[in-house]
Amino acid sequence: MPSVSKGIGLLVLAAAVLSFPALAPNPYILSAGIVVLNYAVLSTSWNFVGGFTGYISLGHGALAGLGGYGTALLVTRAGLPSFVALAVAALCVAALAVPIGLAALRVRGASFVIVSIALVLILLLVFQSWASVTGGSRGLVVPRPFPGLLRPEHHRVFYYLFAGLLALALLAWWVIDRSRFGLGLKAIREDEDKAESLGTPTFTYKLIVFVVSAGFTALAGGLYALWFGDLDPVFQFSILTGSYLVLMALLGGVRNLFGPLAGALIVGTALEYFKGQFGNTPLHLVATGILLGLVVMFMPDGVLPAITGRWQRLRKTPESSIREVTAAELRTERERAEAKP
Amino acid sequence: MSLETVELRKAFGGVVALDGATVSFHEGEVNALIGPNGSGKTTFFNCVTGMIRADSGRVTYRGADITGKAPHAIARAGVGRTFQLCRVFPRMTALDNVLAAVRPKGLAGGLRGARHRAEVDRARGWLTRLGIEHLGDVEARAMSWGQQKLLELAGVLMGEPATILLDEPAGGVNPALLRRIGTLVRELNAEGRTFVIVEHNMDLVMSISDHIVVFDRGRPIAAGPPSLIRTDERVLGAYLGV
Numbered sequence: 001m002p003s004v005s006k007g008i009g010l011l012v013l014a015a016a017v018l019s020f021p022a023l024a025p026n027p028y029i030l031s032a033g034i035v036v037l038n039y040a041v042l043s044t045s046w047n048f049v050g051g052f053t054g055y056i057s058l059g060h061g062a063l064a065g066l067g068g069y070g071t072a073l074l075v076t077r078a079g080l081p082s083f084v085a086l087a088v089a090a091l092c093v094a095a096l097a098v099p100i101g102l103a104a105l106r107v108r109g110a111s112f113v114i115v116s117i118a119l120v121l122i123l124l125l126v127f128q129s130w131a132s133v134t135g136g137s138r139g140l141v142v143p144r145p146f147p148g149l150l151r152p153e154h155h156r157v158f159y160y161l162f163a164g165l166l167a168l169a170l171l172a173w174w175v176i177d178r179s180r181f182g183l184g185l186k187a188i189r190e191d192e193d194k195a196e197s198l199g200t201p202t203f204t205y206k207l208i209v210f211v212v213s214a215g216f217t218a219l220a221g222g223l224y225a226l227w228f229g230d231l232d233p234v235f236q237f238s239i240l241t242g243s244y245l246v247l248m249a250l251l252g253g254v255r256n257l258f259g260p261l262a263g264a265l266i267v268g269t270a271l272e273y274f275k276g277q278f279g280n281t282p283l284h285l286v287a288t289g290i291l292l293g294l295v296v297m298f299m300p301d302g303v304l305p306a307i308t309g310r311w312q313r314l315r316k317t318p319e320s321s322i323r324e325v326t327a328a329e330l331r332t333e334r335e336r337a338e339a340k341p
Numbered sequence: 342m343s344l345e346t347v348e349l350r351k352a353f354g355g356v357v358a359l360d361g362a363t364v365s366f367h368e369g370e371v372n373a374l375i376g377p378n379g380s381g382k383t384t385f386f387n388c389v390t391g392m393i394r395a396d397s398g399r400v401t402y403r404g405a406d407i408t409g410k411a412p413h414a415i416a417r418a419g420v421g422r423t424f425q426l427c428r429v430f431p432r433m434t435a436l437d438n439v440l441a442a443v444r445p446k447g448l449a450g451g452l453r454g455a456r457h458r459a460e461v462d463r464a465r466g467w468l469t470r471l472g473i474e475h476l477g478d479v480e481a482r483a484m485s486w487g488q489q490k491l492l493e494l495a496g497v498l499m500g501e502p503a504t505i506l507l508d509e510p511a512g513g514v515n516p517a518l519l520r521r522i523g524t525l526v527r528e529l530n531a532e533g534r535t536f537v538i539v540e541h542n543m544d545l546v547m548s549i550s551d552h553i554v555v556f557d558r559g560r561p562i563a564a565g566p567p568s569l570i571r572t573d574e575r576v577l578g579a580y581l582g583v
Contacts, residue, residue: 175452176452178454178455178456179451179452179453179454179455180440180443180445180450180451180452180453180454180455180457181445181451181452182455183437183440183441183443183455184441184445184451186430186433186437186441187430187433187441190430190431190432190433191428191429191430191431193392193412193428194424194428194429194430195430195441196392196411196412196413196416197390197392197412197413197416197421197422197424198413198416198421198441198442198496198497198500199413199416199417199442199444199500200413200441200444201411201413201414202413
């Protein structure tokens with residue numbers, strides 16, 4: 001795609017995101033928009049690990065939960081200003097991601113998935129039982145950063161804060177995607193032993209990108225805590241959160257910068273819609289499951305690659321097929337063999 | 342001396358793959374490592390390059406002890422390798438496959454663009470040298486077996502290793518390509534690179550090697566120039582069972 005049309009696409013996207021609060025008919029729709037944006041940030045943060053290295057973490061919900069509780073406790077216990085607390089909490093979670101990564105990133109494939117699930121379950125138990133600090137199942141109330149604001153204004157401010165954080169996460173992903181570090185990470189996704197044998201310190205690479213991912217995830221979790229104002233371990237340390245993030249990223253396309261965002265828009269909106277339609281039943285989970293099944297069957301690389309692929313075929317770009325390349329290679333092969341008997 | 346091992350031992354459960362292998366390869370020469378199937382050649386490669394940890398014994402490269410070092414550290418020390426069942430990054434283009442062998446230093450080096458001009462030129466140079474420059478933008482999974490083998494070698498060469506370990510370079514390769522690989526090894530050797538080649542194709546081994554080490558049951562039973570190995574009774578015994 002030429003850079004001009006890319007630039008225009010980016011502008012349209014930014015305009016659409018930024019104009020949503022003005023277009024939203026009521027505060028409820030605006031708050032649903034914030035939930036979707038929160039998912040977009042979380043899913044993009046997840047994609048630092050999942051998209052580049054291919055390590056599928058179901059535990060990212062726990063990192064967001066740690067960011068949320070960290071921010072809340074730093075405000076309530078240490079008396080830090082809200083956004084200072086948010087930054088400090090994110091740094092703490094990033095630091096904590098080092099020992100977590102040292103343990104978890106030693107195993108690959110399904111074993112890594114299981115370790116990441118264990119992280120969520122352990123933290124759920126800790127935060128539920130340690131009620132004297134975390135409030136336990138009664139929850140933890142987070143003071144609002146802007147006490148003077150009315151509810152619609154409060155939503156509007158946080159909508160833009162989430163949009164800013166999303167832009168930051170996308171920028172970081174883009175920088176890594178085009179870098180040598182990113183190429184090394186993608187090599188790990190393709191064949192970790194091979195990457196190592198070419199001289200890439202694979203473990204260090206994985207650990208660094210896990211820490212970056214954890215930092216962004218914690219920022220999103222902390223911002224959510226400041227916005228929502230109430231934390232409950234059951235929701236903060238839930239396998240479901242991690243599963244949604246994986247679903248969104250896979251649905252949008254993990255190799256694509258905007259894949260997780262697209263997935264979050266689709267799944268996030270669908271979740272809110274299904275919850276509205278089916279009320280307080282688990283039917284929204286069934287609907288989401290069917291959605292995942294359909295995507296995996298018909299668009300295994302995700303929605304965005306499927307659409308761009310169709311677009312390129314429509315424009316009939318002279319892209320040489322595999323067969324043509326092989327034939328050309330065969331010909332040169334034959335000519336070379338004849339030249340040097 | 343280039344690569345040397347002393348009393349290298351590795352057992353998988355009850356199967357002794359390496360049984361006190363003491364081997365040395367000659368710097369600046371094309372060394373070959375031959376032996377019947379299951380004689381421990383690939384395990385030997387894996388121990389030397391750090392992919393698996395030997396139970397005991399030592400590995401040195403140019404006098405420095407590299408026993409138990411991580412594979413990337415051994416690669417960065419100058420030992421490159423290919424795999425028996427050729428390994429490339431399937432969903433990356435040929436160019437990216439080669440560029441993946443670039444080793445950035447520090448944070449700034451890592452965050453620099455992967456499509457750095459000088460490095461892209463160097464990568465394309467290797468693709469050209471191996472005769473697959475027209476496939477630069479094709480994903481590796483769309484390439485034929487022979488093309489993938491050449492691509493794997495291009496990636497290894499991008500890391501500028503002084504010593505290259507090839508695990509069965511002739512496996513599943515047509516005669517024309519086989520000649521090309523043979524010539525290439527000779528040329529690269531003339532430019533100063535040391536080779537250690539595991540291979541079953543005796544014509545290739547005898548025609549390109551300076552020094553041959555023969556393995557049987559996890560240890561060397563003979564070593565010397567091709568003329569000597571061809572007539573060695575222990576070698577004939579190991580291969581033919583006489």
